[in-house]
Amino acid sequence: MPQYQEKAIITRVEQFSVKNFRLTLDSPEIASCAKPGQFVMIRTGVGNDPLLRRPFSIHQTSSNGAIQIYFKAVGRGTDILAHVKKGEALSVFGPLGQGFKVREDSPAVLVGGGLGIAPMLFLAKAICRLKNVCSKGLVILGGREKNELAPLLDDFHEIGITLYTATDDGSLGHHGNVVDVLHSIDLPANCTIYSCGPEPMLAGIADLARQNGVVCQVSVESVMACGMGACLGCSKPRKDGSYAHVCLNGPVFNAEELKWNT
Amino acid sequence: MPQYQEKAIITRVEQFSVKNFRLTLDSPEIASCAKPGQFVMIRTGVGNDPLLRRPFSIHQTSSNGAIQIYFKAVGRGTDILAHVKKGEALSVFGPLGQGFKVREDSPAVLVGGGLGIAPMLFLAKAICRLKNVCSKGLVILGGREKNELAPLLDDFHEIGITLYTATDDGSLGHHGNVVDVLHSIDLPANCTIYSCGPEPMLAGIADLARQNGVVCQVSVESVMACGMGACLGCSKPRKDGSYAHVCLNGPVFNAEELKWNT
Amino acid sequence: MEYVKTEKEDLPDLRVNIGALELANPVMTASGTFGYAREFANLMNLHRLGAVIVKGISLYPREGNPPPRIVETACGMLNAIGLQNVGVDRFVSEKMKYLAGLSIPVIVNILGDSVEEYRQIAEKLVGVDGVAGIEVNISCPNVKKGGVAFGTDAVMAAAVTEAVKGVADVPVMVKLSPNVSDVTVVARAVEDAGADCISLINTLIGMGIDLKTKRPALANIIGGLSGPAIKPVALRMVYQVANAVSIPVIGIGGISSTEDALEFMLAGATAVQIGTANFVTPRISEEIVEGIHKYAVAEKLNSIRSLIGGLITD
Amino acid sequence: MEYVKTEKEDLPDLRVNIGALELANPVMTASGTFGYAREFANLMNLHRLGAVIVKGISLYPREGNPPPRIVETACGMLNAIGLQNVGVDRFVSEKMKYLAGLSIPVIVNILGDSVEEYRQIAEKLVGVDGVAGIEVNISCPNVKKGGVAFGTDAVMAAAVTEAVKGVADVPVMVKLSPNVSDVTVVARAVEDAGADCISLINTLIGMGIDLKTKRPALANIIGGLSGPAIKPVALRMVYQVANAVSIPVIGIGGISSTEDALEFMLAGATAVQIGTANFVTPRISEEIVEGIHKYAVAEKLNSIRSLIGGLITD
């Protein structure tokens, strides 16, 4: 599993809302081997403060060596990233972790909530190279309000997969959250749910999957220092009482493996 | 002595050589009361690293509320300053310290070496409002090479004071340093030397002044944490064995007051 | 002497008590980082501070250490000022007049070379107008004789405390060193010796080297580390000491924001001192007073005291 | 076992000796920050490192602490991993094979709950192929039983050292805690007890608080502070210990650049360990090896050893 520490030039900065941004980075080595669900660790500052890299899902890669991240400014590190400019360089380390395991012959149901949308574009593209998986599949995207989703819809439409949306304030698609939408639709037979988003959402989806007897892969978060298995800081309790490491064993897990606080 | 902590917008960035920069800052409160030889403390970063402000002489002020600093990128803090852009804001604190005490009726001899040129423009302007002081006065500017001086010469020419230059590599003016120039000219009778630059240069000038029996004011440097007398970190040995504080008692001192390592 | 106090009716109530001393709010300025307060008078409204603690005072004047006295470190700084000060006599005659005119409590930080010296300094402060409290610095790492030994030895720390308490007519705060194996041992010793409250932490002992010259970055070789870098150590020690003693604890160490100050209160501090942050943001102490007020309003706290030791650890 | 060594003729000579062990250069990776080395294999050339020190190993497997285990601080981080590890038996059977295949010395960091446990772990490492040294961690602050007590008590520290030395067939390095009043006392005690060299510092004990939840930032409440923030404290302690003992001293604490590493050598360190910086810049350890080489060339040093303790303090 190759990993690279690259100085990546920022080739595009898109601001979707006050807090939501998408960066395109020239990162050919990472782009060449990244898989959906994997992530990168990015240095946000120049000095020693903030000290640690920040993890971001790979939002999409392109054949010309670019990767994208889609992020929200929530604290010190992401605030700095929200101010980078085209032409500047960022230190990017990746690709890291275990991505989604695409199950062939099983219709794919992708569910992304909030910033959990980030890895879904990459995954949707990969999945739609497999006909069966895609034609019966669907994507559900949820956010707080329209602006969080609208700028991304074109990219998903292009892929040609059935698309549902939900917003907390009803400004786009279903008025409510993605779990409501999942409940309201008929899941394709023998489908696999691939999801990413806040823990309560993932817990809800895991629950629904269990009730429906379908496989569910979830991408989870954790505080990380190294992103590569060196610090053992990113522990997540497994159902069996042991700890998994999000950066090494995840970030994508089979929902059944983890302990859910519900 | 009023002091202000201002968020100053950068209105102009000039790069004179690889390492030398001049910034114009919109800082009306500081501009309104600053005196030649005083300095400001500037935060260079956003996080806690680098932690402390950096001291810079006030290079010139303008009646429309601007101040300028002229600086060289020599380390972490100044490297960050070398990358600021027009429109960004810097936290500036000042004006600080005791400036030059302009002696009326005494012809002024201004000597600036290296970054010691910075306060000389402000001083030259102030001095040239006093006829006697200016008409018989002169300015000597020294640098490593032409690029360090050339971009500033127009500003000095405008003032209409006699100007000498010296460069280490001979690319502009006298081939040598400012102390050589001082030795080579006839000092105006009863003159006052005002100087700023590296310690060895100041020591040389102090020596020459003593030999010629003329008053010499020097602006010296020191590491500083607070710039305002609170930390007692910026101590400089006096001739009498006690310590002066550069930020409070200086940065401008009568050369006779200080202990020179020669 | 009367201070402008928050009235009981003013909500949120920001008052806190350290021993017999009532502060209008929990924000003080740390010794050695705020000069003699006057330096900050044209930058902020000094009267809004909870208290001012002045630069350490010794029995006789001290010239301090040769330069360099300070060096920046990652998120912090080292200092080896060497307790430059005018001595207690000149302090009382030259500096106290201005300070006594302030409507806020002034606490005098003292440092001696021997138990007897501490007693003598404290004696000279008895009855001096404007002195609202004494902070006993048993922890300054920059003075060769005395300083360190008192702070790292529980028996000596207790002896100094007792000597100062024996003469002082104002509350006595003892300032602990973090350079110890178990800070609670020293804390309990000074509590038993009669301290009215405990402040901590003083600086961690550190060192810097200039690779170019191959020399120490400080003329004194070692110095005291302060600033945001040390906050985690300070927070831990405040938490430990607050759980070990029953007198009020004052939190110090890297506090640079309202959030930092409130975290120390959750850990068990009754009040806080702002140090190095005064250099970075001269108005910070007043800003933190304002920030605590805003927090108390937003959180609908009747009294900021309800926060003290409120850390949830189940 | 034979390592790829710099030949005497290769100038500059970067070799250093820690006890009977010769390193090709003074750069090691610190325990707990470099996994079992394999994690870094596709990022750098492991063979260029002076040595690798693996994550702390205990007698029995440990699950470690619940999350959150880490929190960022100003220029540093707190960790309370709680020594998650597979235990010495599985370490030997599962991890040593790969490590033994490396052409660089592998040093095993061990931690026990009692003197006897330390001895047992060391015994299980006797004769294991690839183990070039043992680092005795008497200073981990994250394990309730044991850890701290050994590191802050000179008598216990000596007892652990003696027990390990009694069985070990490789050089024994004892890793000291910085959370003590006088680090030279413990250093001398472990030297007298037979330690081949001393490494320091381990993490400072610290704490973080989440104001929003009013809870500790770490599930374990307290944790170990590492990173650039602690460098000044580490440098001071290395300087003190190097002047107090005659066995080699290994410098650890916030080293993030070639300059940092060289400063520790000037302070008296024979070699250094890179810790937290491995997280920030995964390739940093190899970069520092390259940087030291460049420095030695630029400064025309025949041997990097000429730098050790070269601080000018007149």
Ligand SMILES: Cc1cc2nc3c(=O)[nH]c(=O)nc-3n(C[C@H](O)[C@H](O)[C@H](O)COP(=O)(O)OP(=O)(O)OC[C@H]3O[C@@H](n4cnc5c(N)ncnc54)[C@H](O)[C@@H]3O)c2cc1C
């Ligand atoms: C594998 C992985 C993939 C991720 N992908 C994305 C992505 O594609 N887009 C995106 O916007 N974010 C993503 N995140 C979350 C992102 O890493 C955090 O938002 C970021 O680290 C916050 O840094 P900060 O300095 O701005 O916040 P800080 O100042 O460090 O903290 C601000 C707030 O954010 C919370 N926070 C900090 N770190 C994390 C974290 N790792 N996870 C969750 N909350 C955190 C803190 O508790 C705090 O409340 C991902 C996280 C992981 C672990």
Ligand SMILES: Cc1cc2nc3c(=O)[nH]c(=O)nc-3n(C[C@H](O)[C@H](O)[C@H](O)COP(=O)(O)OP(=O)(O)OC[C@H]3O[C@@H](n4cnc5c(N)ncnc54)[C@H](O)[C@@H]3O)c2cc1C
């Ligand atoms: C009163 C005063 C006025 C000044 N005016 C100007 C000015 O107008 N223009 C200008 O370019 N510089 C001026 N300086 C110097 C300027 O403050 C330093 O260059 C700056 O602080 C270096 O910061 P840094 O973070 O870039 O360097 P650092 O990374 O902190 O250090 C890099 C190198 O610079 C040296 N250095 C650091 N601080 C100082 C200092 N205060 N004085 C001298 N050397 C230092 C260090 O020893 C080191 O070798 C002035 C200094 C003082 C005290």
Ligand SMILES: Cc1cc2nc3c(=O)[nH]c(=O)nc-3n(C[C@H](O)[C@H](O)[C@H](O)COP(=O)(O)O)c2cc1C
């Ligand atoms: C420049 C400087 C001078 C100091 N002088 C004193 C002093 O005279 N007496 C004292 O008790 N503490 C002194 N201190 C320690 C501070 O009061 C405070 O305990 C320490 O700096 C930690 O807080 P901080 O991180 O907020 O600065 C000094 C600190 C600094 C930085």
Ligand SMILES: Cc1cc2nc3c(=O)[nH]c(=O)nc-3n(C[C@H](O)[C@H](O)[C@H](O)COP(=O)(O)O)c2cc1C
């Ligand atoms: C996540 C983490 C885990 C650590 N685990 C161990 C350990 O198992 N054994 C040990 O002796 N030290 C351990 N340490 C301490 C480091 O080896 C090192 O002494 C300390 O971090 C200071 O160096 P640094 O500032 O370069 O990180 C650990 C440090 C960190 C950050």
Ligand code: FES
């Ligand atoms: S983040 Fe370091 S092991 Fe996962």
Ligand code: FES
């Ligand atoms: S810089 Fe603080 S007193 Fe001069």
